[in-house]
Amino acid sequence: MYPSSLPRAPLLEVRNLRKSFGSLEVLKGVNIAAAKGDIVTLIGSSGSGKSTLIRCINFLEEPTQGEIVLDGVVYSAIPLRRRSRRQNADLVYLRRKVGMVFQSFNLWPHRSAIENVMEGPVQVLGVSKKEARENALGYLEKVGLSDRIDYYPSQLSGGQQQRVAIARALAMEPAILLFDEPTSALDPELVGEVLRVMQNLASEGRTMIIVTHEMQFALEVSSEVVFLSKGNIEERGSPSDVLKSPKSEALASFLQRYRS
Amino acid sequence: MLNFAILETGAFWWAVLNGLAVTLALTTLSTGLGFLLGGIIASVHIYGGGGARLAAKTYIFIFRGVPLLILLFLVYYGLPRVTWLRGSLFWDLVLTSPFRTAVFVLTINNAAYLGEMIRGGLKMVPPGLLEAAAAVGMTKTRAYFRVHAPLALRSILGNLGSETIAVVKASAITSVITVRDLMGGPTVVGKIYLDPLTPLLVVGVIYVVIVQIIDLGTKLLRSHLAQPDVPQSQHL
Numbered sequence: 001m002y003p004s005s006l007p008r009a010p011l012l013e014v015r016n017l018r019k020s021f022g023s024l025e026v027l028k029g030v031n032i033a034a035a036k037g038d039i040v041t042l043i044g045s046s047g048s049g050k051s052t053l054i055r056c057i058n059f060l061e062e063p064t065q066g067e068i069v070l071d072g073v074v075y076s077a078i079p080l081r082r083r084s085r086r087q088n089a090d091l092v093y094l095r096r097k098v099g100m101v102f103q104s105f106n107l108w109p110h111r112s113a114i115e116n117v118m119e120g121p122v123q124v125l126g127v128s129k130k131e132a133r134e135n136a137l138g139y140l141e142k143v144g145l146s147d148r149i150d151y152y153p154s155q156l157s158g159g160q161q162q163r164v165a166i167a168r169a170l171a172m173e174p175a176i177l178l179f180d181e182p183t184s185a186l187d188p189e190l191v192g193e194v195l196r197v198m199q200n201l202a203s204e205g206r207t208m209i210i211v212t213h214e215m216q217f218a219l220e221v222s223s224e225v226v227f228l229s230k231g232n233i234e235e236r237g238s239p240s241d242v243l244k245s246p247k248s249e250a251l252a253s254f255l256q257r258y259r260s
Numbered sequence: 261m262l263n264f265a266i267l268e269t270g271a272f273w274w275a276v277l278n279g280l281a282v283t284l285a286l287t288t289l290s291t292g293l294g295f296l297l298g299g300i301i302a303s304v305h306i307y308g309g310g311g312a313r314l315a316a317k318t319y320i321f322i323f324r325g326v327p328l329l330i331l332l333f334l335v336y337y338g339l340p341r342v343t344w345l346r347g348s349l350f351w352d353l354v355l356t357s358p359f360r361t362a363v364f365v366l367t368i369n370n371a372a373y374l375g376e377m378i379r380g381g382l383k384m385v386p387p388g389l390l391e392a393a394a395a396v397g398m399t400k401t402r403a404y405f406r407v408h409a410p411l412a413l414r415s416i417l418g419n420l421g422s423e424t425i426a427v428v429k430a431s432a433i434t435s436v437i438t439v440r441d442l443m444g445g446p447t448v449v450g451k452i453y454l455d456p457l458t459p460l461l462v463v464g465v466i467y468v469v470i471v472q473i474i475d476l477g478t479k480l481l482r483s484h485l486a487q488p489d490v491p492q493s494q495h496l
Contacts, residue, residue: 058395060391060394060395088399092397092398092399093397095394095395095396095397096396096397098395099395099396100392100395102388102391102392102395104388106386106388106389106391106392107392108389108392108393108407108411109389109411110410110411110414110485119396119406120396120397120398123396123398123402123406124396124397124398124402165392168392168396169395169396172396172397
């Protein structure tokens with residue numbers, strides 16, 4: 001089921017994931033896996049279920065069925081509102097280990113760049129403010145924003161906001177990073193700066209799941225590209241296989257639209 | 261002709277000063293307590309399950325609808341007739357003093373207005389900001405206190421100011437249950453001196469000044485707290 005080129009035990013597994021909104025089934029039993037250092041890119045047209053899939057991994061969206069396995073720990077889909085206190089605590093734990101970067105940045109507008117980055121470590125991990133601040137400076141430097149630490153989100157460009165958001169996710173030292181269309185809300189001239197930061201993360205060997213429409217980027221960094229169509233995985237494999245020689249009609253016509 | 265002789269009596273100015281203190285105490289207490297109660301009601305409304313939501317809705321429905329004057333009379337003249345309340349903590353704490361009755365009534369009335377306002381503020385916070393809090397592993401409670409409530413508060417600051425202004429003025433009505441506030445105190449002195457009008461003029465001017473001070477305070481607080489892209493409710 002998984003590509004045979006994955007020799008190591010997966011760090012993250014998504015098993016038979018199903019998600020319905022009312023009578024509409026948007027994910028129809030999806031399996032993906034990522035070993036440490038893997039970069040899995042999810043592509044597909046809007047409505048294919050790729051964003052829902054990535055949001056199910058940290059349970060921002062409640063899966064209807066299936067399970068997420070992170071580092072050997074199984075988190076099962078539990079019918080809405082029937083979660084016990086214990087299971088909720090498990091979810092919070094899962095989310096600490098999984099960083100997320102959103103399409104619309106979602107920085108907290110009442111906190112400066114560095115406060116956004118410090119918030120998770122201080123509030124969730126119980127790191128001291130002093131230490132969190134030092135670490136935050138490091139992460140902001142990594143994303144090239146050392147000179148903007150006291151700026152508020154409203155004073156930053158979209159690309160800068162998204163880079164702060166990446167630093168915020170990194171500050172939790174997550175085992176895996178999720179990117180949900182991180183450049184889709186950006187003006188074209190700002191896309192590059194965010195992709196460069198992501199490229200650096202890739203070269204550091206970080207494990208990432210990325211939903212994107214940047215095909216060139218997907219080709220360059222992915223260890224696996226997964227093409228979703230109507231809630232199913234239509235095609236998957238190495239980036240050059242999937243992106244250069246599509247087998248299915250759906251993928252071929254999808255890629256056609258991006259080439260023009 | 262108007263005769264301003266009352267302005268030369270110490271009793272009158274004493275009543276004004278005393279009344280001012282009472283009005284400020286009424287406003288501060290009932291706004292503070294009403295804000296707490298209203299915050300709880302609003303949060304229950306947003307986060308609670310079916311039953312709790314219904315209770316919150318019902319509360320706002322009733323206490324926003326009933327005129328303050330009716331509420332005052334009902335509590336001040338009505339509740340003391342309920343014999344089983346006698347000797348209860350509520351009786352001792354509230355019903356034994358007109359002032360405390362006034363604070364109680366203004367509070368439950370304020371809580372309805374403020375609750376509705378806070379609920380609006382909570383709903384205005386973009387869901388993505390709460391998802392971001394969940395995504396770094398905050399529990400719902402922590403996300404509420406670190407993200408949801410502070411942003412909601414910032415977005416309703418302007419309305420909070422105008423609500424406080426409304427309370428200052430509405431508190432004048434408590435003089436009908438013998439509270440000697442800024443309205444009640446000086447007008448009683450006016451009756452003694454057979455001059456009902458001068459106290460109203462003096463007190464009216466003081467209300468205007470208080471309103472201006474609150475307005476200014478709100479503006480200062482707003483510019484101190486508000487970030488440019490925190491959504492602000494428009495009407496002030």
